[in-house]
Amino acid sequence: MSTFLQQLVNGISLGSTYAVFAMGCTLIFGVLNIVNMAQGAFFMGGAYFGLEAARLGLPAPLALAVALAGGGLLGMLSELVIFRTLRARGGHRWMGLVASLALARMMIGLAQEIFGTQVQRYPASDLMQISWEIADVRIQLLQVVLLLVSLLLMALLAFVLQRSSIGRAIRTVAFSEDVARIVGVPVGRTILATFFLAGALAGAAGMLLGNLFNVVSPFMGEQMLVKGLTVIILGGLGNVPGAVAGGFLLGLIEVFSVAYVSSSFRDAIGFGLIFVILLVKPNGLFSGFEERRA
Amino acid sequence: MSAWISQFFASYSNIIDLCLLNSLVGYGLFLALSANMFSLATGGFMALGAYCSVYCTMELGFPFAPAVFAGALLAALGAAAIGAPVLRLRGDYFMLATFAFTEVIRVIALNWDSVTGGAIGIFSIPRHTETWHLALAVAVVIYVAYTLRRSYFGRAIAAVKQDDVVAQSMGVNVFMHRLSLFIASGFICGAAGALAAHLNYFIGPGDFGLVRSVDALTYPILGGVNALAGPLIGAIFTTLLPEALRFSNQLREILMGALVVAIVLYLPGGAMSVFKLRWFGVRAGETKLAAATEQAQS
Amino acid sequence: MIGVQLEVWKIAKRFQGIVAVDSISFVAAARQVTGLIGPNGSGKTTTMNMITGLYPADAGRITLDGVPLTGSPPHQVAARGVARTFQNIRLLADQSVLANVTLGTHLGHRRSILAVLARLPGVAREEREAEGRCRSLLDELRIGHLAEVLAGNLSYGDRRRVEIARALATRPRLLLLDEPAAGMNHSEKEQLADLIRQIKASGITVLLIEHDIDLVSKVTDHIVCLNFGREIAEGTPAEIRNSPAVIEAYLGRDEAA
Numbered sequence: 001m002s003t004f005l006q007q008l009v010n011g012i013s014l015g016s017t018y019a020v021f022a023m024g025c026t027l028i029f030g031v032l033n034i035v036n037m038a039q040g041a042f043f044m045g046g047a048y049f050g051l052e053a054a055r056l057g058l059p060a061p062l063a064l065a066v067a068l069a070g071g072g073l074l075g076m077l078s079e080l081v082i083f084r085t086l087r088a089r090g091g092h093r094w095m096g097l098v099a100s101l102a103l104a105r106m107m108i109g110l111a112q113e114i115f116g117t118q119v120q121r122y123p124a125s126d127l128m129q130i131s132w133e134i135a136d137v138r139i140q141l142l143q144v145v146l147l148l149v150s151l152l153l154m155a156l157l158a159f160v161l162q163r164s165s166i167g168r169a170i171r172t173v174a175f176s177e178d179v180a181r182i183v184g185v186p187v188g189r190t191i192l193a194t195f196f197l198a199g200a201l202a203g204a205a206g207m208l209l210g211n212l213f214n215v216v217s218p219f220m221g222e223q224m225l226v227k228g229l230t231v232i233i234l235g236g237l238g239n240v241p242g243a244v245a246g247g248f249l250l251g252l253i254e255v256f257s258v259a260y261v262s263s264s265f266r267d268a269i270g271f272g273l274i275f276v277i278l279l280v281k282p283n284g285l286f287s288g289f290e291e292r293r294a
Numbered sequence: 295m296s297a298w299i300s301q302f303f304a305s306y307s308n309i310i311d312l313c314l315l316n317s318l319v320g321y322g323l324f325l326a327l328s329a330n331m332f333s334l335a336t337g338g339f340m341a342l343g344a345y346c347s348v349y350c351t352m353e354l355g356f357p358f359a360p361a362v363f364a365g366a367l368l369a370a371l372g373a374a375a376i377g378a379p380v381l382r383l384r385g386d387y388f389m390l391a392t393f394a395f396t397e398v399i400r401v402i403a404l405n406w407d408s409v410t411g412g413a414i415g416i417f418s419i420p421r422h423t424e425t426w427h428l429a430l431a432v433a434v435v436i437y438v439a440y441t442l443r444r445s446y447f448g449r450a451i452a453a454v455k456q457d458d459v460v461a462q463s464m465g466v467n468v469f470m471h472r473l474s475l476f477i478a479s480g481f482i483c484g485a486a487g488a489l490a491a492h493l494n495y496f497i498g499p500g501d502f503g504l505v506r507s508v509d510a511l512t513y514p515i516l517g518g519v520n521a522l523a524g525p526l527i528g529a530i531f532t533t534l535l536p537e538a539l540r541f542s543n544q545l546r547e548i549l550m551g552a553l554v555v556a557i558v559l560y561l562p563g564g565a566m567s568v569f570k571l572r573w574f575g576v577r578a579g580e581t582k583l584a585a586a587t588e589q590a591q592s
Numbered sequence: 593m594i595g596v597q598l599e600v601w602k603i604a605k606r607f608q609g610i611v612a613v614d615s616i617s618f619v620a621a622a623r624q625v626t627g628l629i630g631p632n633g634s635g636k637t638t639t640m641n642m643i644t645g646l647y648p649a650d651a652g653r654i655t656l657d658g659v660p661l662t663g664s665p666p667h668q669v670a671a672r673g674v675a676r677t678f679q680n681i682r683l684l685a686d687q688s689v690l691a692n693v694t695l696g697t698h699l700g701h702r703r704s705i706l707a708v709l710a711r712l713p714g715v716a717r718e719e720r721e722a723e724g725r726c727r728s729l730l731d732e733l734r735i736g737h738l739a740e741v742l743a744g745n746l747s748y749g750d751r752r753r754v755e756i757a758r759a760l761a762t763r764p765r766l767l768l769l770d771e772p773a774a775g776m777n778h779s780e781k782e783q784l785a786d787l788i789r790q791i792k793a794s795g796i797t798v799l800l801i802e803h804d805i806d807l808v809s810k811v812t813d814h815i816v817c818l819n820f821g822r823e824i825a826e827g828t829p830a831e832i833r834n835s836p837a838v839i840e841a842y843l844g845r846d847e848a849a
Binding site (some may be wrong): 016018029033035037081084085087089094097098099101102103104105106107108112113128170179222225226233237272274 | 327332385387391393396398438504505511512515542543544545546550551552554
């Protein structure tokens with residue numbers, strides 16, 4: 001029983017970072033119907049932004065703000081350099097995938113050039129070493145903070161999308177770019193804002209996971225991209241609440257399959273599941289709330 | 295002169311092999327793309343071909359050619375098995391399902407230690423692949439693609455790519471056409487995986503992931519998905535350029551990334567479209583205009 | 593070429609609860625031209641898509657010469673000798689007129705892929721025959737001189753002709769024309785009427801879906817009028833023109849416009 005509860009705690013804290021990252025991926029898809037393969041690089045970038053900020057002695061919340069802003073700026077950069085031009089030229093949708101992956105590679109190369117290929121770690125903080133034992137279940141303060149920050153980011157995104165004027169604009173563009181233009185929504189700026197939000201979420205997830213595993217490296221984004229794609233398949237492409245649920249689900253699946261099945265087949269179970277879901281329920285497990293265009 | 299040529303081949307044979315191998319994979323993807331299948335299954339197909347052929351040569355003592363064939367056949371079977379359900383999915387779900395397939399194969403390769411060597415991979419694979427094997431394979435694939443394009447099959451595929459409703463209405467069994475191209479793509483990628491395994495002495499699960507699959511897509515897309523020479527040009531370009539740029543690894547990655555972005559942005563039809571632009575300068579604009587008026591009228 | 597008789601019996605189609613076709617029954621007699629008319633949204637194109645297998649019918653039966661067609665996917669419907677054109681012309685814009693029309697010969701090719709790859713002599717002959725047939729079709733439709741032009745560069749009327757040529761290249765026994773006169777001027781409509789008479793004379797059954805009542809009256813033997821997914825009148829062109837139900841539902845509004 002205590003193993004079960006312990007895995008539940010671990011799975012939820014891991015899943016919350018997956019959820020934060022996947023929300024960004026799915027948001028881009030919901031609005032533009034594309035997969036931005038550079039999200040993994042923004043994730044890596046965010047981890048480094050947060051790391052540098054922490055090393056400069058900024059307190060953790062400010063470092064997180066730096067990671068958010070840094071990731072967001074990278075996201076905007078990808079829109080300005082690649083996707084905007086591709087849309088204007090009417091290029092095939094495949095081109096966005098190839099170009100965003102090339103951008104990701106550039107950024108990985110750049111990160112190696114600047115920060116080196118060595119794995120780096122966040123400055124140790126005594127605060128984060130605190131943990132409690134409740135009925136044989138060890139809960140780290142770090143896990144609690146991660147979960148709270150993730151929930152805060154989810155609530156923030158929900159608020160932005162549902163209540164703010166920029167959120168209304170994003171939802172209109174997601175529904176139909178033409179409709180948005182007719183009702184006077186500035187489509188270009190709205191898409192730019194979407195890329196900022198998605199990049200910021202990826203950057204925040206980078207700092208969160210960098211803290212959870214205490215590893216920051218130029219290559220951390222590639223694995224995360226795979227996880228992000230997995231989650232948005234689970235949740236349904238373009239479905240933000242689905243991405244949250246899918247993120248927690250993937251975190252739990254991974255942790256429990258390590259504990260109860262075999263550590264080696266951890267990922268196989270996740271991907272096998274995706275394959276089945278795609279065939280049985282291609283709109284994701286949580287189809288219903290549809291953010292994507294008709 | 296002949297001494298010069300043999301020296302040339304001696305010093306560049308590795309890079310020539312790599313160009314040919316990537317071209318082969320590029321043509322595998324070219325076939326899939328020609329029916330609008332944005333497949334990320336390449337890594338999975340190559341892994342199937344590579345592990346199967348290595349098992350055949352090293353464990354079962356097969357000669358090289360049947361082993362390569364067995365690997366290609368297994369990949370084709372894999373394509374047939376996943377193709378039937380996956381091809382019914384819409385565009386993006388198709389891409390993601392093929393991605394999931396590649397990851398499933400990679401994870402199996404990572405864990406089935408007795409056959410795949412697990413995370414460590416398989417070392418000291420006998421080197422059987424020769425440059426002419428690769429050249430022959432590329433030549434055969436180009437011949438097949440060239441001949442098919444000019445046949446009723448090629449016309450049907452072109453219609454499937456542009457408008458599958460029209461294709462169906464003219465009696466084209468769209469599903470079977472796409473499935474057969476997907477299987478052919480699996481066969482070619484499987485053969486490429488088998489040839490690669492017997493070229494590099496080593497295979498490991500890391501060789502066949504998402505990056506491999508996207509790289510493979512890059513060749514035909516950069517070279518041009520409408521020109522027969524597209525995958526060859528794209529593969530040679532993306533293989534030679536990093537060699538030509540003798541910078542640090544990181545700087546090379548950055549420059550390669552920038553170049554790919556530039557090509558995608560400024561030559562959206564792929565590198566081969568340069569020639570088309572020159573020959574049919576007006577055409578692209580006119581087609582767009584026609585499409586626009588058609589939309590306005592319908 | 594022998595035209596077949598199309599029978600449609602109580603077919604129905606709903607899209608997410610919205611009734612597109614409620615219950616439609618009619619017969620398109622063999623080697624005749626039957627008109628299917630009705631205001632926008634009356635279910636004409638949905639009916640056509642059910643006949644060609646693009647949408648499965650929710651209920652009802654469709655037969656060709658008494659043999660059921662219901663449930664067959666579009667390519668099998670095409671193999672039964674049903675060809676169609678599209679309301680919003682669907683040509684492959686970046687291919688030549690000839691290539692577009694040759695696509696219609698797809699079902700006529702009997703040689704296997706292996707024969708194609710081996711370049712057996714029969715393959716080349718088959719290709720030559722197909723091309724020859726398509727060129728003479730284009731000549732018959734008086735667009736032979738456009739064979740090498742890209743379909744995207746054609747005028748509107750010519751594109752309609754190419755669509756009809758492509759449908760004829762399949763050697764149809766039943767030809768479905770979906771609003772072929774849309775966007776045409778008066779003289780183009782005259783030419784279209786001639787063409788439809790010509791197709792009828794060659795023995796092909798024609799089902800003409802059309803908005804333009806004048807054109808339909810001129811070329812059809814029999815007219816079925818739809819409204820709100822139901823059939824409201826049926827008869828000869830003269831009967832339809834005088835039917836109060838048709839005038840109320842369709843003609844009145846159309847002529848006012």
